[in-house]
Amino acid sequence: MQIRDLLTESLMIDELVNNTKDSVLTEMVEKLALTDKLSNKEMFHKAVLEREAEYSTGIGMGIAIPHGKSSGVKEASLVFARSKAGVDFDSMDGKPAHLLFMIAVPEAANDDHLKILGTLSRKLMHQSIREALMNATTYEDVIAVFEDA
C-alpha cells in the first residue's frame, strides 16, 4: 500500500476552478464522485461539512485537509487540489489555503490506509514538502515529493 494507491492520477486537481470554501469542497467531492471510491456522494459530502462545522480544517501554512469518515465511502482515498490564488478556508492563521487534501475514509477503514494518511499528514508539516508540492508540475512529481521525503 502506497500513497499512489490512495491518491490516483484521476484524483488530482491541478488548479481549482472555484475560490470559496463551499464551492471548492463541492468541486473536490465531485472529483471524487467521478471515480468508484464513493457509494453515496451526498453522505460523504455531509460528513465533510459536519467536520468542517466543528472547526475549520484549514490548519494554516496554506494547507487545508477537509475530511470525512462515512459509510458513503467505499475505499479510503485522497483528492489533492491546488489553488495559486488561494481559498479563504477560515484557517487558523487567517491566510488562504493553496494546498488542499480531501480525505475520504469508510466507517470501517483498514489500518494500512489510516497509517498512510497519518504519515502524509506528518509530511505536510514540513515547509520543504509544502514548497515542493506547490512547484510540482505533474502527478508523478507530486507522488515523488511524498515518496522521497
Place this chain on the structure above:
Amino acid sequence: MKIVAVTACPTGIAHTYMAAEALNIAAGEMKHDMKVETRGSVGAENALSDEDIKNADAVIIAADTNVPMERFQGKKLIEVPVKEAISNAQELIKKALTADTYNATNLSDQVDSIKNQKKSERKGAYKHLMTGVSFMIPFVTAGGILIALSFVFGIEAFKEEGTIAAALMQIGGGSAFALMIPILAGYIAYSIADRPGIVPGMVGGMLASSIGSGFLGGIIAGFLAGYTVEFLKKSIKLPRSMAGLMPVLILPVFSSLVVGLLMIFVIGGPVSSINNAMNGWLQSLNGTNSTVLGLVIGLMMAFDMGGPVNKAAYTFGVGTLVAGQASEVMAAVMAAGMVPPLGLALATIVAKNKFSHEEKEAGKAAWALGISFITEGAIPFAAADPARVIPSIMAGSAVTGSLSMLFKCGLAVPHGGIFVLFIPNAVVNLAAYVLAIAIGTCVTAGLIFGLKREVV
C-alpha cells in the same frame, strides 16, 4: 529538556499526526527531546512508557478527545486543543516548561476520583469474592468433568487401584477439587491484600477443607487472610534496612499463623459440633415423616455443596444403604445433590443478563456436573452471590428431596448421577425420579430468575 506529548482528535486521521509532527519539528528547532504519543483511529502509537513520563520535564496534551491523565500526576503539564499544537508548537513548548504541575485537583477531576473511590468501596467485598470465584471456576470444571469421566467406567471403578478410572478420580477429585477451596480463599485474599494475601489465604483455605468447613469456611478464610495481611502491613513497622524481610518472612509467617489458629480453634470447633448435631437430628427424623426427611435432606445437600452440612446428609444417606437394596433416603440425597448445578445451568440460560460472561460459560459445564451428581458445580455461582443463590438452590433441592421420598423412589448405589439411571435395578421408580429432579431444577432456576440482580 525532555518533553512528552499526547495528540488526539475526534476523527483521528490527520490532525493527530500533524500536531505530533509539528511538535517534533518545533522541539528539534529548540533543541529539546520530544516523544509524542498519537491517539488516532489506529489506536495509540508510540505510546509513552512510565519511564518516558518519569524522565520528562514537561507534558503537553494537545487533544480534543479524552486522554488518560492519571499517569501524568505531579508533572508540569499543559492541556490545549489539538490545533494549537499545529499552529503554535514552539510557543506551546515554552508554555509547557513553565506550566503548573498536574494534580488531579480541579473540581471535576476531584469529583470523578471521589466517585470512583465510592464505586470501588461499594464493590469491595463483592470484587474480592468474584476474584476468588473466577480463579476457582476452572478448577471446578476440570475436576468435575474428570470425576464424571471416571464414572463412565462404572460407578465404583475408581476404587480399583491402577486403573484409568482411579487415575481420573485422583486427578479430578483428589487434586483439582482439593485445590478448589484453597484457590478460592487464596485469591479472595489476593484481591484484598495483593500478593502477600496468597499464602495465608491458601493455607486458610486448605484448613477450611481439612476441618470440613467447605466453601463457606473457605470464603471466611479468604477474607480473614486478606484483612489480616492488611492489618499486619499497617501495624508492623520495621527499620528500612529490614524492610526486605516483610514479604518473604514476616508477613507469610505471621499471617498464616493468625489465620490458621483462627480457622482451627474458632471456625473448626463449631463446624464439628454442627456435624454431630446434624447427624443426630437426621437419625431422629428417620422413620417419622419421610416427606419431611426428604425436604430436610434437600436443604442440607444444597446449603454448602460439599461442606459439612452437605457431608452430614450424604453420610447419613450412605448409612441407609444395605448391600443390594435400594434406599429411599439415598435416592433423595443424590437427587437433591444433582439439582443445584442443574438449576444454575438452567438459570444461566433463562436469566442471561444476570450472570457474567464467565458464569455463563461455567453454566455449560454445570450441566455435565449436575447430571453426574457433582454438587460442587454450583459453588462458583453460590460463592459469587451467596445470599441469593444458596436459598434458591436449597428450595429446589428441598422440593426434589421430598418429591423423591413422596414418589417412593429408591437408589441402590451411593453415587453416579445419570450414569446409574440406566443400570437395571439401580433406581426404583425411574420416571418419577427424573421428574423429581426436573421439578427441583426448575424451582431453583425460577427463584434465581426472580431473586438475582442484573449484572451491571
